[in-house]
Amino acid sequence: MGAVRVESFGRTSARSWNIVKARIDEIESECFAEGAFAPDELRRAFNKPRNVAVLLWDGPLLIGYTQAEPRGRGTYYIANTAIAKSHQGRGLVKLLMQRLYDDMRAAGARFIERDAAIANGYADAVVRAHGPDIVETFDHDSEYGPQRFIRMRVPAA
Ligand SMILES: CC(C)(COP(=O)(O)OP(=O)(O)OC[C@H]1O[C@@H](n2cnc3c(N)ncnc32)[C@H](O)[C@@H]1OP(=O)(O)O)[C@@H](O)C(=O)NCCC(=O)NCCS
Secondary structure (H helix, E strand, O other), X not given: OOOEEEEEEOOOOOOOXXXXXXXXXXXXXXXHHHHOOOHHHHHHHHHOOOOEEEEEEEOOEEEEEXXXXXXXXXXXXXXXXXXXXXXXXXXXHHHHHHHHHHHHHHOOOOEXXXXXXXXXXXXXXXXXXXXXXXXXXXXXXXXXXXXXXXXXXXXXX
């Protein structure tokens, strides 16, 4: 693994959507298979003006991303998080999410909402990682299988 770094993606970003879209589609398909967002949905999600998105790089290789959208009343909803299989299990999600939280805080967010898959242990991991900031959780079914809805405070900087 080379030098891993995070980069905020947005309208003022140095990188344009055209440069990253193919690799984002590739990671999305690899991570979510038939549950993957379509290329058009990803384009809208990453480029909508008030949405926030963060890219994760290993040297010149894009290896992950996360993206959130405003839901009103100081709340952002995290719609998507993925790290390429080649780079999972190395503790990189923390780095990625930390920048997303920084960017949401800068955009005026005080609360985060998200759904996380229960079956693969991710919902438990998210709750473990954010214990003091969790406000509310409940489990529900979805077209992607059992999910846990999580509402939490934006962690302090
Ligand atoms: C989910 C995913 C992004 C996690 O990345 P990862 O590389 O596997 O996980 P990491 O090795 O970086 O670390 C996981 C640890 O980080 C911790 N963590 C720290 N900050 C976190 C955060 N903001 N969110 C989630 N976990 C966090 C977790 O608690 C977990 O620790 P533990 O299980 O040891 O208690 C990745 O597995 C993936 O892309 N999976 C396929 C797509 C997917 O399921 N996305 C989530 C949809 S709900």
